[in-house]
Amino acid sequence: MAKKKASTLLAIMTAVAVLTGCGSNESGATNSPSPSNASSSSAKPSETQAAVKTEPFKLTIMANLHTPEVPSDKIEKLLEAATNTELEFQWVPDGTYDEKMNASFATGTLPQAVYVKNQASLIMLRDAIRNEQFWEIGPLLSSYPNLNKLNPEVLKNTSVDGKIYSLYQERPLSRQGIVYRKDWAEKLGLKEPTTVDELYTMLKAFTEKDPDGNGKNDTIGLTDRSDLVYGAFKTISSWYGTPNGWGMQDGKLAPEFMFPAYIETMKYVKKLHQEGLINKDFPVTSKNDQQNLLITGKAGAYIGSMPDVKSLHTKVTEVNPNALLDVHNKITGPDGNFGIWSIPGYGSVVLFPKSAVKNEEELKNILSFYDKLMSPELSNLIYWGVEGEHYTMQDGKVLPTEDTNLTDRETKPYMSIQIGGISSIPGFYTAIDVLPAKAKAEELIIQNNDFLIHDPSAPLDSATYTQDGARLLEMIKDATYKFMLGNIDEAGFQAAVDAWLKQGGTKIIEEFNASYTAAK
């Protein structure tokens, strides 16, 4: 009797446990505002084939959400009407996107269109892509007028073994430059720096000549943070002519840190550090603290993303209304040339899993949805919203509404499903920049396009790199910081490079070179 009772209880409790387990999964998984949650999670191929002519095509999209809440369905309704589709969005918070994507992947529940956050996440999927888990779309693209405008170079950067599987969202290729205190420079009679030596002179003057005029020796030249890529280091290394990630040396690909220009960059930063022209703690400084040094008038220059000038301007003028920031990009190295490193040109990409998209017919339907999405009208709709509600037009440019609550709720989330961007969509609107320095930053970003240093390894593949690359790179990163802080000398850095080579670097070089020759 008691035994039976116990087993019944056990059964009930297990059932409860299982149900709650599933339930919480579900709520974490689909924050979909659409009412047709259950029915449309994967559209049956037969259904869609028959229905596509007249009835709307059902499409489920998983995308990352940068706002705290899922958007209202206003834009969604407009999109559905314009493309004759029945859309369902699975919004996943950006912070946990990769986890959720991996979990859905592992359980075979990915929807028809899946956004992949960035390059790093895409590299992690390479094995799966190679194992035919996603549709190859390269050969189909030419039959879609808008998708065909996507930049082949960038598509190549997203490719795996030379085949194209994804559509990409555009990012400016290089936003890198310098943001500096123009009022300080003017006071000290300095012009914008055009060479690394002039930059050094400027930073030295900012440090030693009391640019804020308070009579105290309390300023530094450059503010930097614990980031060798998006901080100052990589940008300075471009000015010195270092390749971006990988470069050609004696006809073979070699990593950037085996080039003399990399060593020169380290020596430059070391000099800045020794003479106190840069914040002493830069290898452990957060982005927030880095920006604060500029905002509070402790530091005079910031090397990194030029559009940051907009938020920096707002904050710096709160502290000191007389402060004036300016941006600049062209700084040449010792050889007199200007170059600037570029990202692979894409932010997120969208993939089409074979587990959800059953046949090529369905794939073509999805691609034609994306083709329409890339038309100027619809891309402006998802990026800027509805004219008169979310923005107004002035001289052919967009003036977004200042009501960020409204845009957060109705339009901003849809920016993350955009495909292409300003350079691949003719007629895509740009915003008016009220702040002159921000407008200048946007111009300089376009100007940077003529001086880009590309990363030749972006479309290439190396198994050793995928497995061990990040950890090995950590060794080089450590050595780079140690060199710049004076803990090791050139021989010590060389020892780290040798260790890198020995522990797998040699293999990575071989594999990348093999992949490079194969791709040619």
Next chain:
Amino acid sequence: MRDTAVRMVTKPNNNSELKRRLIKNRALYLMILPGFLFFIIFKYIPMGGLVIALQDYQPYLGIRNSPWVGFEHFDRLFSEPMFLTILRNTLLLFFMNMLFYFPVPILLALMLNEVSRGRFKRFIQTLVYIPHFMSWVIIVSISFVMLSMDRGIINELLVMMGFEKINFLMSNEWFRPMYILQIIWREAGWGTIIYLAAMAAIDPGLYEAARMDGASRFRQIWHITLPCIRSVIVVLLILKIGDVLELGFEHIYLLLNSMNREVAEIFDTYVYTAGLRQGQFSYSTAVGFFKSVVGLILVMSVNKLAKKVGEEGIY
């Protein structure tokens, strides 16, 4: 209690006896059931996932279809050039933690126990355990602000007193003291709670008798308080050992940088940089598994040691 336990062990095969006991105490067993199920469902069944340490696990293939690779991931771990450094760092930090942190709450509790004014004692007690509720992010940020080379208070003080600035945050020598001091600052107060409870349970008659015999306060502490809380100390020590190898990640990851990696990299941070960040679930599992084995060995040996010196241990 002990008697019944012994009797149960000596008669495991007597089925009817067991059944009778189950029926008799059914209410108690029913009360245990939810906890029992909790451990089975959430702790034991997921352990099955450890098999991916022997596979080349691919999320889209799942556990069932991923290829088996035997001990390849363990091979990789043991041939990793950093392996010995990581093992040394993990064990060293663990022993330093035991040596320098573990006695602090006991001392603090003894001191608090000697305070006779009730309200003052409670006030101090609350004050010392508040840091426990701050996350490591906050504690590490506060130390960064204080120890920074760019206008950190401590370095400014050093300069004022005529010393050189010390690069606390980016040096191999200062990492371990900094780590231990932060732990003491955050956890020492919280650690006193259980000791104080144990001390409150000591029969006041013992103290009275000691005072009659003319024992000084230190004598009383040495001969009464400490022996009475000895078993609590041992149990907490064993539990702490199980904890230490588990909980270091967040704290250490925040303190870790290029300049102190040689002394600061431990298994948890290594799993993160070498495994998880690159999506290598199998390798991460293998490393984590190895770490757990080390932890288990430590717990078991201390438990054995405890039993040798006549304490109960945790099992």
